Structure formats: C-alpha cells, structure tokens
Amino acid sequence: MYPLPNHEPSSKFVEFSNLQKAYPNPYGEDFVAVENFNLNIKQGEFIGLIGHSGCGKSTVLTMLAGLNAISGGGIIVDNKEIDEPGPDRAVVFQSPCLMPWFNTYQNVMVGVKNVYPHASKKERHDIVMYALEVCGLQDSIKKHPHEMSGGQQQRVGIARAIALKPKVLLLDEPFGRLDSLTRMDLQDTILQILNKEKITTMIVTHDVDEAVFLCDRVAMMTNGPRATLGEILEVGFERPRNRKDIMNDPMFYRYIDHLVSYLMDRAHLREPAKTYDKNSLLSFTKKPGDKATHVA
Numbered sequence: 001m002y003p004l005p006n007h008e009p010s011s012k013f014v015e016f017s018n019l020q021k022a023y024p025n026p027y028g029e030d031f032v033a034v035e036n037f038n039l040n041i042k043q044g045e046f047i048g049l050i051g052h053s054g055c056g057k058s059t060v061l062t063m064l065a066g067l068n069a070i071s072g073g074g075i076i077v078d079n080k081e082i083d084e085p086g087p088d089r090a091v092v093f094q095s096p097c098l099m100p101w102f103n104t105y106q107n108v109m110v111g112v113k114n115v116y117p118h119a120s121k122k123e124r125h126d127i128v129m130y131a132l133e134v135c136g137l138q139d140s141i142k143k144h145p146h147e148m149s150g151g152q153q154q155r156v157g158i159a160r161a162i163a164l165k166p167k168v169l170l171l172d173e174p175f176g177r178l179d180s181l182t183r184m185d186l187q188d189t190i191l192q193i194l195n196k197e198k199i200t201t202m203i204v205t206h207d208v209d210e211a212v213f214l215c216d217r218v219a220m221m222t223n224g225p226r227a228t229l230g231e232i233l234e235v236g237f238e239r240p241r242n243r244k245d246i247m248n249d250p251m252f253y254r255y256i257d258h259l260v261s262y263l264m265d266r267a268h269l270r271e272p273a274k275t276y277d278k279n280s281l282l283s284f285t286k287k288p289g290d291k292a293t294h295v296a
C-alpha cells in the first residue's frame with residue numbers, strides 16, 4: 001500500500017550529528033544527558049537503541065520525534081532538519097493513551113483526519129481499515145479501550161501510528177508493560193507489518209532478546225551522564241524472521257551475549273564507537289575481567 005520510491009534506499013535517511021541534550025538544572029549547571037551522539041540510519045532499517053536505565057535512550061528518541069528540544073547538533077530525516085513534531089514520525093509509547101470515549105475505529109481515525117484533512121471519507125476509511133487489519137484488530141473495531149486487554153490497546157496504538165503512513169516509526173519500550181506471551185505476539189505483529197511496509201523504525205528497549213529478534217542493528221549507548229554511542233551490533237538474520245528458527249540459531253545467543261557483556265562490562269567506557277557483525281563477533285575476544293554470560 002505504501003510503495004517505496006524507485007531509487008536506492010538512502011543510507012542516511014536519518015542522521016544524528018553531534019546530538020546533545022542538556023536539561024536545565026534548578027541549581028545552576030545544566031545536566032548534560034546526551035552528547036556527541038552520531039548515528040546514521042538507512043531507509044527501511046529497523047534499529048534498536050539499548051543502554052542502562054536513565055542513560056538517555058528516550059531522550060534521543062523524543063528528540064527525533066520532535067517532542068524534546070535539541071540542545072546541540074541536529075537530526076535530519078529524509079533531508080529535512082527536525083525542529084518540531086510532525087506526521088512523518090509516529091511514536092508508540094509504553095502506554096497507548098487512547099481516548100476512552102472513542103472506539104477502536106474512532107481512535108485510529110482521529111489521527112488520520114488530522115493528517116489527511118483533504119482525503120475523501122472513503123480514502124480515510126480505507127486507510128483506517130487497512131491499519132486495523134494489519135494489526136489484527138478486525139474483530140475489535142467497535143470496542144472501547146475499557147473492553148480491551150492491555151495488549152489489544154497497544155495494538156490500537158500501533159494501528160494509530162501505522163495509519164499515519166510515517167516515514168519513521170518510533171517505538172519507546174512499547175511492550176514494556178505487557179506479559180511475555182502478549183509481548184511476543186506484538187513483536188510478531190510489528191515484524192509482519194514492517195515486512196509489508198518497510199518503514200524506517202527505531203525501538204528503545206532494555207530487552208536484549210527483543211532487540212536481537214527485531215532489529216537489523218542494535219546501537220548500544222554508554223552510561224550517562226553525557227551518554228553517547230558505544231557500540232553497534234549488526235544482526236545478520238534474514239527477513240522474514242521466524243521466532244523458532246532464530247531461537248534455535250546459536251548466533252542468537254552470541255548476539256545476546258555481546259549485548260549483555262557490553263552493558264555489564266563496557267558501557268561505562270568512552271571508547272570510539274565500534275561496529276560488530278556476525279564475523280567479527282565470532283572472533284571477538286573478551287578483555288580480561290569481562291564476565292562470561294550466555295555460552296553459544
């Protein structure tokens with residue numbers, strides 16, 4: 001439904017350049033949460049952002065969303081500098097914050113009306129129905145939020161984002177409040193949607209399994225304050241991805257081991273950002289003192 005342009009996908013569809021965020025501090029000096037954050041995201045890529053709690057992941061994501069003022073450096077999306085929110089970037093937060101007096105259809109339609117004021121009634125209806133279908137909500141169209149489980153409500157939040165036909169989809173710990181079975185269900189739904197739509201996507205998560213299962217690359221942040229990009233892990237699994245196949249692949253556990261050992265042993269370091277792929281990972285030797293985690 002949303003065709004990609006014919007030309008080669010841009011390798012710098014989203015560019016973070018020397019990004020900095022300083023939060024004002026009532027005692028005088030600003031608190032610098034993030035600095036010198038540099039990262040390029042390819043068009044259609046699914047990238048994960050992980051790091052310790054409080055390191056600045058949501059700060060980076062909300063600056064990309066245009067919801068959090070940038071203190072230094074900049075972010076470019078599809079050749080346009082970000083300075084405010086826009087429908088080209090849709091965000092799904094941990095809680096979907098649906099309008100309780102609207103049913104599922106109306107909750108998705110409200111955004112579509114705002115973003116496509118000149119579309120015909122039928123066009124808007126088709127967009128909403130398509131988003132509800134890809135999110136598996138055909139049977140819940142007339143339900144109100146209080147009649148739905150947390151997982152179903154989050155599906156509505158995802159449908160609302162997808163219906164805006166965003167250039168970039170931003171997921172801020174979207175499954176953090178869900179039980180593990182529902183989380184897996186929604187992860188599979190996200191993968192199915194992105195197999196069809198190829199939307200450039202960034203997910204903030206602290207779940208390393210989730211990051212490896214979903215992402216093409218996982219960007220690891222150093223500890224804050226003044227957090228920056230630490231390492232990048234390239235996940236070599238092909239798409240479409242199948243959960244059972246991936247769980248049975250020893251590389252899955254090597255990727256997880258790398259992320260966990262980064263978080264436990266290297267996130268406090270301020271070394272220049274490094275990229276690891278499958279091959280470099282197989283030859284990656286831990287430094288003395290690094291802890292062993294999973295064994296593949």
Ligand code: ADP
Pocket residue numbers: 023024031033051052053054055056057058059060224
């Ligand atoms: P993460 O998403 O990695 O858990 P955040 O981006 O939420 O981390 O926060 C990064 C740091 O910035 C934390 O130390 C947090 O306390 C601080 N911070 C976040 N939002 C604000 C704010 N509005 N005002 C002041 N400090 C903030």
